[in-house]
Amino acid sequence: METNKSYKTTFIVLVLVTLACFFINISLGSISIPNSEILKSFFGSINNRSWQHIILDYRLPKAFTAIIVGSGLGISGLMMQTLFRNPLAGPFVLGITSGASLGVALTIMGASIFGGVLTAILISKWSIVIAASLGSFLVLLAVVIVSTRVRDTMAILIIGLMFGSITAAVVSVLSYFSSAEELQQYIFWGFGSLGNLTWEELLVLFIIYLTGIFISLSSIKALNTLLLGENYAKSLGLNIKKSRLLLIISTSLLAGTITAFVGPIAFVGLAIPHMTRQIFSTSNHKILLPAVFLLGAIVMLLCDCIAQLPTSDYTLPINAITSLIGAPVVIWLLVRKRRMMF
């Protein structure tokens, strides 16, 4: 597609803002560390060992996680909105979060039902990640199997929602029978947290994230063709079933893994694509995809800055902050432009 304007300057500004947000994110925290020391710590020439530990092993992985989460969820949201031709679609329409929640709920709350032997093995950091991945993977598998049989893409949307309802129902049954302690643990997972990842976990997340991004990049042309609707796309030689499958796989890889590692992060996947469209006023995915990447990263880094309430000891749940900050921004953008770009 040929696009009217060159967006070079906008992109340069966005990259600079992303870098600035990255640095601000690292410099903020419950312990204040001077900026010069932060720079030093990157090169290992810092004297204060505990400061270095805080920055290298806590703040830096957290900032990287924020970038991965923001961009990954944003891009999967964009793909789903285009595929389903629905502005309300997000990365979670396929029931991926619900699948992850079910996995986690089974691990945490099912332990008492399955007996104490399993409890010891099940409750560890990795077990939650594995359970969440497994849960979202199984739901995805069901959706993919159904999607290869269903001709109408809209049916997949409904089926994803139905899977969501089923899993939500199972979770409520589980929580009815579980102890207050388990319930609390489950609710805490639902708050989402960017700061719990070790470098090791980050690496695993990053590799899967890269695969998802790679598939989404290879789908740019298909996404643009889908803007005309499926029948036109078919007449242009697009293999709809294959493209649909690739988009679903990419979204599940991104959204599924991110949810597994940091919990269900609301709002970002739905809103970032809308913010990007309002700012760039284009539907061309060659522009939208990198723009969503940058905006997603910026929004997530900023939300994390706010969530950790600088200079205080408290950290607010990131899941609440993303919606609290993001929703008004989207409303403001829509009201200001008076027209939804979709």
Next chain:
Amino acid sequence: MKKDNQHIILKTENLSIGYASKKSKTIVASNINIELHQGELVGLIGGNGIGKSTLLRTLTKVQNQLDGTIYINNKDISKYASIDLAKVMSLVLTELISSKNLLVKELVALGRQPYTNWVGNLSEHDKIIIKKVLKQTNIQDLKDKNCFELSDGQLQKVMIARALAQDTDIIILDEPTTHLDMYHKAYVLKLLQKLAKKTNKTILFSSHEIDLAIQLCDKLVVMTDNGVVSDTPCNLIEQGTFDALFPKDLIVFYEKTGSFRVKK
């Protein structure tokens, strides 16, 4: 016939169309034998529910035929890979495009998709074709507008330009004149006639504008309960084909004017 030396683009042999399920077959029309030559403007007419859409859907490989064969450039349509079919056949459908937040030139450029690389970048050749197509359809001054700003008539021209940009031997349009006023109906069909002549492409469209089609088309494919016939408009009038088009209680066909009139 004088057009025997012209290359046959689309040909059907004993084609029978309809819907098949495991239990039963519903035949909509059968024994369809049509030949469309290069550079012809062909109108497909028939009453509501006679099977025009089914025929178009079958010819464009959206649904399978029950029997018979469709040849495009002497090759069986079922042997075409979808990407190769996209290079010989382009469509203008009645359905609206999903995203109207596209610039006219972006939309037209999407017609080049079968030829572009994995990310969809346009080559110089693609750009030349797009420019030419914008000129042929007379929409140069619209090219920087958003599709949501266009009127129905303008949008139809843009969709035709997109199909032209696909640079195929045959363009198939499903009721391109619906939603248009009388002037634009004539305008769009006249444009199609001009394009068929100038670009030497075969253009097949379905329409309810029988009098316009009689005036403008090189050939008509008429679907009636008695079967499917195709010939030049004049021959069809002589044979009285149009009398069989509709029940005779309300409207009658006047051979002299080539149009239908309400009975008084």
